Amino acid sequence: MLAAEASEEFHSPGPADFEYPQIIGGFSKPMLIIVLGTLAVALFFYFAVRRAGIVPGKLQFAAEGFYGFVRNSIAADAIGREGIKYVPYLATLLAFLIVLNISGIIPFLQFPVTSRIAIPLFLALITWVIYNSVGIKRQGFGGYFKNMMFPSGVPVAIYPLLAPIEFLSTVVFRPITLTLRLTFNMFAGHLVLLLCILGGEFLLLHVGGLIGYTAGAVSILFGVVMTFFEGFIQLLQAYVFVLLSAVYIGGALTHEH
Amino acid sequence: MSPDLPPEPSPDDAADVGRREQSDAWNAFALVASGVTVWGGVGWLLSEWLDNRVYLMLGILVGAAAALYLVWVRYGRP
Numbered sequence: 001m002l003a004a005e006a007s008e009e010f011h012s013p014g015p016a017d018f019e020y021p022q023i024i025g026g027f028s029k030p031m032l033i034i035v036l037g038t039l040a041v042a043l044f045f046y047f048a049v050r051r052a053g054i055v056p057g058k059l060q061f062a063a064e065g066f067y068g069f070v071r072n073s074i075a076a077d078a079i080g081r082e083g084i085k086y087v088p089y090l091a092t093l094l095a096f097l098i099v100l101n102i103s104g105i106i107p108f109l110q111f112p113v114t115s116r117i118a119i120p121l122f123l124a125l126i127t128w129v130i131y132n133s134v135g136i137k138r139q140g141f142g143g144y145f146k147n148m149m150f151p152s153g154v155p156v157a158i159y160p161l162l163a164p165i166e167f168l169s170t171v172v173f174r175p176i177t178l179t180l181r182l183t184f185n186m187f188a189g190h191l192v193l194l195l196c197i198l199g200g201e202f203l204l205l206h207v208g209g210l211i212g213y214t215a216g217a218v219s220i221l222f223g224v225v226m227t228f229f230e231g232f233i234q235l236l237q238a239y240v241f242v243l244l245s246a247v248y249i250g251g252a253l254t255h256e257h
Numbered sequence: 258m259s260p261d262l263p264p265e266p267s268p269d270d271a272a273d274v275g276r277r278e279q280s281d282a283w284n285a286f287a288l289v290a291s292g293v294t295v296w297g298g299v300g301w302l303l304s305e306w307l308d309n310r311v312y313l314m315l316g317i318l319v320g321a322a323a324a325l326y327l328v329w330v331r332y333g334r335p
Binding site (some may be wrong): 153162164240 | 284286293319334
């Protein structure tokens with residue numbers, strides 16, 4: 001009796017649901033999604049520009065629209081005229097992040113790989129290397145850190161108080177916040193979807209009755225609504241990641257104030 | 258791709274201002290987190306050394322205040 005009850009207990013989804021078993025030889029589903037995502041991005045741009053014409057085809061039109069969006073709405077806005085140089089990186093980053101985020105709501109894939117911290121962390125480190133090296137190259141090693149740590153128009157006496165804050169915020173907290181914001185947005189979103197769908201399934205199949213069927217149906221319906229919402233969040237977070245990367249590069253190029 | 262550069266964004270554009278404010282908000286968050294970490298960390302070291310928890314509290318408050326001042330200097334000043 002106890003055993004039968006225990007087997008029917010609902011196990012709420014948790015961090016364990018983000019660990020996937022290996023398919024073959026250390027190769028797991030998240031890795032498969034990364035490979036597929038990389039291929040999708042590469043093939044999209046390859047076929048879009050392979051036979052680039054004055055009159056663009058549908059694919060070329062889509063790719064140019066995407067590239068133009070990154071150039072005009074992200075690079076030009078956050079970096080300025082010099083932003084042109086960084087559009088290839090920013091556009092690739094945005095396409096890659098969109099694909100890896102949106103894999104969370106694509107049937108059968110249904111896992112946002114960016115909820116595993118390694119991927120956002122690595123991408124944030126690339127951005128970190130770019131904006132720091134760009135800043136050092138532009139302002140000189142001393143100049144870069146001087147402009148970063150000693151904002152003008154502040155009483156000299158409180159520089160000792162402010163300088164370590166600025167340094168830590170730019171050098172340490174920027175990549176950390178970049179990483180954590182994306183990771184946990186994807187993590188939490190996926191968890192909500194798991195809870196809605198698995199909870200709804202449990203209510204429908206194992207609880208039943210008036211309450212089970214009603215609450216189960218509501219839960220599944222809510223899961224569907226949340227799936228669309230999650231798609232919006234996934235696009236938004238990819239955009240925010242890229243926008244902040246551009247802002248950091250822009251900030252390193254022109255020292256503020 | 259057309260070779261012409263996009264026009265310089267005008268500061269009046271509402272969408273541009275919104276974007277800038279959004280990224281400023283995240284930078285402000287990083288500053289405050291960093292302020293609390295740096296001076297809270299110093300305060301924690303002092304309180305371990307002098308065996309008095311007051312320094313930890315003072316450190317966190319001083320760090321938060323300094324960071325908020327810095328946010329004002331960077332983003333709030335007209």
